[in-house]
Amino acid sequence: MSSVVPLFERPISPTERLYLAMQTLAPPFAIQLVIQGTGSIDERDLSVAVAGASESCPGARLVRRGERWVDSGIAPPVVVAAEHSLSDAPLDDHPMLSRPLDPEHGPTCEVLLLGSARNTLVLRAFHGVMDGRGLHLWAAEVFRLLRGERTLGARDAIADHSLVESLGVDGKPTALLPTARSPFGRARPAPGEPDFLWRRRTVDGISPAVVARIADLITTAVGGKTRIMVPVDLRRHDKDLRSTANLALPLFLDAVPGDGWSRIHARLLRGMVESRELGEMNNGGLQKMPVWMARAILRTGMSVGARTGGNLVSAIVSHTGTVDLDELSCDGFSASEVWGLPVHTGMVPLSIAVLEARGRTELVVSCRNGAGIGPRLERLLDDITGALETQTEGQPAETEPSPPGPTVTSVFGDLVRDAPDALAAIGPDGRLSYGELDARADVVAAELRARGVRRGDVVALLARRTLDAVVGHLGILKAGAAFLALDPKHPDERIIGILADSGVRHCVTERASSERAAFGDTDVLVVDDLPHSGAEKAADVATPDDLVYVTYTSGSTGRPKGVQVEHRGIVNLMRSATDWYRLGPETRYAHYHTQAADMACAALLLPLLSGGAVVLIPDDVNHLVLSEMLEGPTVNTMMVTPSLLEVIVRLELRPEGMRAVSIGGEALHGPLAARARDLLGPECRLLNSYGPAEMSIVCTAQVLDDEPSAAALPVPIGSPAADTTIHLLDRDRAPVPDGEVGELYFGGPQVARGYLNRPEVTAERFVTLAAGERCYRTGDLARRLPGGALEFAGRVDSQVKIRGNRVEPGEVQAAVEQHPLVARAAVVAVRRAERGDNILAAYVVGTAEAGGAELAQQLRAFLAQKVPAYMIPAEIHVVDEIPMTANGKLDSAALSADTAAAGPGTDAGSGPEPEAARRHEHEIAAIWAKVLVVDVSTLRADSDFFALGGDSLASVEMLSQVSRTVIGRAGEAAFVAELDDLVHHLTLGRVCAAAARAQGLGDLA
Template sequence: MVAPTRFHRPVSPTERLYLSTREVAPPFAIQLVVEGDGEIDTDDVRAAVAIASHACPGARLVLEDDRWVDSGTPPRVEQLTGRVDWDALDTDPVLHRPIGPGPEATTEVVVLRAAGNKGTTVIFRAFHGVMDAGGMSIWVGDVFRILRGEEPLGAPDVDADSDLVARLGASGAPTRLVPTRPSPFGRAAPGGGPVFLLRHRSVAARVPAVVAKVAAVIAEHCADTARIMVPVDLRRHDPGIRSTANLALPLFLDVAPGQGWDEVNAQLLAGMVERRELNEMEGGGLSAIPQPVTRGILRAAHAIGARTGRNVVSGIVSHAGQVDLEQFSLPGFEPVSVRAVPSPTGLVPVSVALVEHRGSTEITVSARGGRGVAEQLDELLDEMVDAVSRGAGDRPVAAARPVVPALPLRAGAVTTPGGATAVEMFRRHARVTPDAVAVTAPGGPVTYGELDLSSDTVAAELIRRGIGRGDVVAVLADRTVAGAAAQLGVMKAGAAFLPLDRRHPAARIRATIDDSGAALILVERDHLELAGPGVTVVLEEVLADPGEAAVAPPDLPDVEPQDIAYVTYTSGSTGRPKGVLVPHAGVVNFVRSATDWYRLGPETRFAHYHTPAADMACAAFFCALLTGGAVTLLPDDVSPVSLRHMFVDSGANTFLLTPSLMSTIVRLDIEAPPVRTVIIGGEKLYPSLAEQAREFFGAGPKIVNSYGPTELSIVCTTYDLDDARTPDAPAAESVPIGHASSDTPVFLLDESGRSVPVGEVGELYFGGPQVAAGYLGRPELTAERFVSVAGERTYRTGDLARVLEGGLLEFVGRADDQVKIRGNRIEPGEVQAVLETYPDVAACAVVPRKRAGGAEPMLVAYVVPKTVVSPSGGVPEFAVVDARDFLSGRLPSFMIPAAIVAVPALPVTLNGKLDLAALPLPVAAEGHTSTGGGDELPAEEWAATARIWADVLRVDVRVLTEDSDFFVLGGDSLAAVEMLARVSRTTVGAEREARFVAGLEGFAHRLTLGRVHAAALAARGEC
C-alpha cells in the first residue's frame, strides 16, 4: 500500500517576506476573535479543531527548510479565564504573544471563559506566513461546522499567491515602493509606550464603500498625498481554489488630503477591474532579497519611518469580509461579534482591519508606537467611526462629472382613452364596438359584446358568493375564452385574479393557491383535480347560464386605480415563490405607453401562447383587450408544429418573443407572414440576433426590445430597433432597452445610493404608477425591495444598467444570481430547495451557467448523492433521469435544470458561498453522455438523427447511444424544438411533422435518441 502524500508546499516569495517581518513586528499573526453568549465546551472545540485541521491541513504547517509541511499534529487549543478587554488591547496577553514559525506550530486556538459563565470568546491565531484572512475564514468556518455536527468543507489545495499569479499572469509593472509617503501621525520618535498599539471601535451601521471611507480619513491626517494599501483576495480570480495559504496581494491607492471617498472608491474599483494586484508579487523587491538582509532593511525602515514620518505606505486598510453570525451559532452559544485583529508591520504606521456583520462594522487598528501616537490614534479612530456612522459620507461627488439624478421623462406618450382602470378601458370598447372581435380561438371568434356578457356572468357569480375588493380569486384554465372571461370577471367584481397554469405540477398549484389565500378558485372542469380542496367554481357551469347578466348588467362595485388587478407569482431566492400585487394603475400606465410602442389598436391580433401564470400572458391579454384589438389564443405547447401554425395560420400579427425563442424561430423552416409588431423581451438581446430577427421578418413590422420586471406592471422600457439604424445610434454591447414608459422616473444608483455618471454601471430603480403594491403577505421582503429614492417610491430591480449618450438605457446584467430563462425569472435557490428534498441528494447547488456557443443561460444542478462512490473514480453514482422526473412533479418545466451533474462535494469560497469555477462543466459541454446502456447507434440507419443531436447539443456524435437522453445531455425545451424541426425536415417530411411531434407527447423528460428515431419511423408508417 502506498503511503499518502504528506501535504506540503513551497514558501512563497510573499511568505518569505512575512518570515522576516515577524522578527521585526511579532507576532505578525492573523487573528479572528469570536465572542458570544453561552458556553462552548473546550474539549468539543479541541476535537473540532483537530478534524477541521485535518480537512484543512494548511492549519497544521511547520517550517522545514524552504517548505511548509503538514506536521500531522492538530493546533493547540488552550482554555483561559477572562475575556478580551477591547479598551485595553495594548496589554492583552493573548493577542500579543508569539506564534511560529519554525518547528513550532503556526496556528493555535484560545478559548476564554468569562467569570461566572457570562460568555465565551474563541480566538483563532495563525502566523501570517502560512495563512491569510481568507484562509483563516475557511478553517474557522469548518471548525464551527463540525461543532454543529456538519461535515467540513476542507481546503486540500496547496496554491499560494505566486501559484495563482503564475497561472493568471500579470499585465503591468509592480508599484515602486520608496519611503516617501507621509504618516498620519507625522514624526513620532520612539518611546512613550508599547512598540505597537491596538485600538478597537464598533459602529452600529453597515455602509457601502467602507474601505474608501476609512482610507480617506487616513489621508486627511497626512501632510501630502498618502499611499493606502488595500489587500485584495486573489480567490476572486479563481473561486475554485480551496486553499488556506496566503492568497492576497495589495492594491495601492494614492489619496490626497481632503479627497472625497467617492473618488477613492472609484480608484479602488478601477484597480480591481484592471486586476492591478496581480502585478504586486515582488513585494517591492524585498521578497527576492536574502532574509538576513531583509530583516535589516525592515528594522531600519521601522526606525526611520517613526523618526521622519516617511514610509513606503501611509496605511493598510483590510476588509476581512461581511460575516454571517449564524455561521458561528451553536446550541447553547449565540455569537455576538466577530472581530479581526490587524497584523502590525514596521513598514506601515497604521493598519486597519474591518469586519461587517448584522448591521455593525467592527474597526480594529494597530499602529506603530511613538511619543504622542496614542492620542493621535484615538482621534483618527474617532474620525473613522464618524465617517462610517454618517454612511453617505462627508465629501461631495467629484465635480465636473455628469450625474443623472433621475433620467429625463419622455414626453409625447400616447394617452389611450377609456378610463383609469383595466375594467373601464375594456368596457369602453365593449360599449363602443360590441361587434368587434375580442378573442380568436379554435372554436371561432368572440366579440367584445359576447366577452363582456361572459365576464359579467362570472362577476355576478363571484359577487353572489361574497367576493369583492381585496379578495384574490385563482383562475385555473387553459388559454381559452372561458379563461379570458374569468380574468375579466374577477376584476369586474373588484377582486384580483391569480392566473395558474395547469401544466405546472399539482403540488405547486396548490401551494400557490394556499400562499395567496385565494378566496375561491375558478376552474375549468378538466382541471378540477389539480385545484385541491379549496372552494371551487366550475367555469363551464357558470358560463352556461348567464341568467340576469343577459338581461341587464349586474350591479358591479366601483374599481379604483390602486385596487389590485392581478397577482402573479415569481421565483423566490429562499425557495418560496412570491406573489406580486399589480394594481390597475400600473396596467393602465403600461398600456398607454404600449399603444404607441407596439402599434396597438383595432387591427392588433396579439398571439397568446404563453403560460397563463406569467406576466407575458398578461401582456397579450391587456394589450389586445384594452386597446380594441383581439387576443389570439393558441392552446398548444411550443413545438415546430405550433410555431408554424402561430405564424402562418393563426391570423396573429403581434408577437411577444423571448430572445431564446426568437433564436429558435429564425432557424426553423418557416416563411414569415406579414407581421404588424414583434416585441422581444425577457432576456438580454444581442445585436446579432436583432439583425437576424430583422432579416427574418423583413422591413414591414415594427420590432422593439422591451424590458420589465414583474414588479413593474409587465413592461417599463422599450427600444425601437429601427432607431439602431440611424447614423447617431449609440454603440452598445447589447441592444438598448430604451426609454421608460410615461410618468416613470428612472434612477441608476451605485451601492451607496448615489446616481452614477453617464456611461457607468449602476442598479436600476423605477418609480411611478407601474410600481407594484408589494409582495402578497411578505412585508419584510416588500420593505427590502420597494424603497424610497429622492422622495419617490421605487422598485429596486437588482438589474445593472448604464445610460448611453442620448439617455438610452442599456441592460448589463444582474447584481445577484437571479436568471431569466425563456423570459421566466428564476431564483436558483427555489429550484435548489426542491432538489434538496430528493431522497438521494445529500447536498446540492443550482446555478446559472452560459451555454456553449450561446448567450442565453441555463440552469445546472450539482448534486452530492447519498449513494456509494462509484468504483471508476470518485464521483458518486446518481440517477439523473429519476431526479428529473422528481423535479418535473414539483416545478414548472422552465425551472428544471438543463443539466444535473453529480460531484463528490460542493466547493465553497471563504464566505461559505459556492465556488462556481471549481465545479465541472455540464457533461454535454464536455462531449460525453451522462447515461448509457444502449448499443452504439447503427451509423447507416440513424446517422442523420444522431448528427442533428450532436450539432444541437454540441456533443461528439460517437458517444451517442440509443438511451442517450436529450435533457440529461443539457438540452432544454427550446433546443428540443429546434432538434425536432430538423429531424422532421431531414427524415420525416413536412406533411408528417404533426404526427411525428404527437408521437413524442408524454416524453417531456425522457426524450431519448431511440424514441425520437422510433417516432420518426412511426410517422413515416415504417413501424
C-alpha cells in the same frame, strides 16, 4: 464691439401665437397662482428668491423679439400692495389681478405680495410664455430659495410643437365648428359690468374623476350636446422634461345629458391612453396666420359666440394636479391654501380650473358675463360642489356605481360600448366579440359575488388557453377582484403551494382542471357550467389602486412570491404600449405563454384594452405551432424571448403580415437582433422590451426601426414608459454618472403594490428614496448611453432569466435538496456562448446509496413533480463534494463535471420497429450533435437530450429538423404529438423509434 448673447431663447410656438392674438382681446390673458397662508413673507427676501428662481427658470424673464421668445435677463418685479387684499373686492373687479403684462417689452411675469400682513402671494404669467404647470414649477423654485435650498431648474428650451414633432405624432385634429352651446346662453354684459366673472369654491375632500363629474354637470346645464375641452400636460410624454413653457394640448370630450360621469371619464381615459391630444397640435389654421389677422378672426368669433351662444366648445375643465403646501412654505410663512385663476378667454363661455391641496379641492371659474348669468353660474357651482362633497363623504353614487378612475375594467367597458361586435378573442373553440365576452364575464362576476367575492379579493384561475379562460379573467375583474392565473401544465405541488401561499378562497376553472383546483376549502367555479348570458350588467367597482392581478415569481429562499399589480399600472402601460406595439382594432396578439407569467397578462390585456383581439394558441410551442403563428394569416403581434427568437431564426420561418414583435425577458444581443430585423422585414415594428413583473409587465422599450448593429453587444433596453422615472444608483443609493454602471430603480404609477403576504421582502425591494419617491429596486445593472437609452449590464445577485422566466437558483436548489438521495446540492446559472442563452446546472452530492447516472435520472422525474419545466436544470452533475471559497461561498470555478450523469439507461421499449429506427439513427444523431454542439461519436441510443444540455426550445429546433429532413410533411404532426409526453425523458432511441413510426404513417397516407 461686443454683443450680448441671450441666456435663453426659443421660437414662439403656433399655440403661443394665438395667445398673443388674444392678449388684447381678453386682457390680461394671464395664468395666476394664489398662495395664502399664516405668517408673512419679507419683501427683500422674496425679491432675491424671485430673481434666483427666474435665473433657474428663465422662461419667467421672456420678452418677444420677432418670432422668438428671448430671455431679457431682467428678473420679474415683486409688487407690494399692502393696501389690497383679496377680500377687498370681488375677484373679477380686483385691480391687482387685472394688471396688464407686456409680451413686447416686459415684464411677462410678476409676483404680487398683497395685504398688510404680507401673507398673500400671487404669481402671474402671460399665458404666451407659461402654462399652469410651468407656473407651479416657477413657484416651487421661489420657495426653495426662500427655504435656503438649491434650485432644480427648468431650462429646457422646448415648445409644444417641437415636443410633438420629437414624438413623431401626426394625428388628425378634431373638427371644430361653432355649434357647442353655452351653459348660460347669450352673454351681453350691462354697461359698467365686467366682461368676465371669476368665482371660487372650495370642497373638503378629494373627489375621484373630478373632471368627468364636472363635465357631466355642465352637460346637464347645457341641456344638449356638449363639447368639453380638457387640457393635457405634454410633460407626461417626457418625464425628465423641466420646462415652464406652454406644454398643454386639448382633449375634446363630446357628451349628451344622461351619459353620466363614468362614460365621460371612460372617454377621457381612452383619449389619454391613445394620446389623442398630440393630434391637436395644428387645429384650425389660426396659429399660422399673422397675429393681427388671427386677432381679427378671433374678435369676430368672440362676438358671434356672445350673441348667439354658439361656441367651438362649451367649457374648458383644467386639472392642474395636486400641490404639496409644504413646498410653498418657508420660515415665517406656512401656506394654508393655494388656488389658480383660469384665463379669461372670450372664445370659451366657461373655464374651470381644478387644483387639489391638503385634502381639499379648489375650484375657480372664469365665465363670460351677461344679463342673469351670475346667479345661473352660482347655481351651477352649487350643483358641482354638492356632487363633489357627496363623493368625498364616502357615500356611493346611487346612479353611477362605475369606477372613479382609470381602471382596466373601465377602459374595457368603453370598448364594449363603442364596438360590441368587434372581435375580442380567437380560440381553438371559437370566437368571441367584445359584447359576447362582456356578457359571459357578467355571468361569472354575478356568480362570484353570490359566493361572497368582494372588491379587493384575489381569485385563482386554473385553465388552459381557451375562450373559457378569457371569460374567467374578465369575470373576476368585473367582480372587483384580482386574478391569480395558474398553469395546468405545472406540477400539482407547485399549484397547491401557490394556492396555499396566496390564501385564496375561490378558484375559477374549466371542467378539465376542476379536480386539481379543489385544494382544501377552496370554492371552485367551473366556467363551462355557466350560461353564456342572462346576468345583470356588472357594476364596475374597481379603483385605480385596486389589484388587477397577482403573478408568482421565483424566490431566492425557495419560496415563490406573488407580485401584486394594480389597475393604475396596467392603464399607464397602455399609454406607451399602444404606440410601441401598434395596438388597435387590427391587433391580433398571440397568447402562447404559460398562464402563470406576466407575459400572459400582456398577451391577454394589451389587445383587450386597445380594441384588438387575443389569439389563443392551445398547444405548447413546437415548430408546427411557430409556423402557424408566424406564417399563418391570423397572428400579427406577439412577444418573444431572445431564446425563442433564436429558434425562429434557425427554423428559417418567413413571417408575413406581422405588425409588431416585442423581444423581452432576456438580454438581446446585436447579431440576433440583426437577423430578426432581416427575417421580419421593414413593415414589422421590432422592439426590445424590458420590465420586471414588479413594474407592470414592461417599463422600457427600444424600437429597432433602423438596422441593428451586428456587433456582439447588448441591444439597448430603451427609454421608459410614460410617467416612469429611472434612477441609476450606486451601493449608497447615490446617482452614478452617465455611462457608468449602476443599479436600476424605477418609480411611477407602474410600480407594483408589493408582494402578497410578504411584508419583509416588500420592504427590501420597494424602497423610498431620499427625495421621497417610492421605487422598485430591480437588482439589475444598467448604464445610460449617449442619447439617454439604457443598456442592460447584468445582475447584482444570482437571479437569471431562463427562456424569459425569472429564476432564482436558490429556489431550484431547495427543490433538489428535498430528494431523499441528495445530501447536498448547488445550482448555478451557466451562459452558453454558442446559443447566447442561459441554462441551469445542478451539482449534487449523493448519499451513500445513490448512484450517479441513476440519481440524475431520478432527479429529473422528481423535479418534474415540483417545479415548472423551465426550472429543471439542463445539466445535472453528481460530484464528490461542492467546493467552497474561503468566504464560505460556492467556488464555481472549482466545480467539476467529471462525473456528469449521462442520461437514462438503455430504453428497451423504444419502438416496435427497431430496424427502421436504426436506419435513422445516424441521420438523427447528426442533428442532435449540431443542435447540442456535442461530438456525434459520443451519442448512443440511451443518450438523453436534456442531460446533454438541451432544453425545451432546443428540442423545438431538433424536432423540426428531424421532421423536415427525415420524416416529411405527411408524418410530422404524428411525430410531434407522440413526443410531446417525453419532455423529461427524450432519448435518441425514442426519437428514432418515433420517427420510424411517423414515417410509416406518412407512407400509408
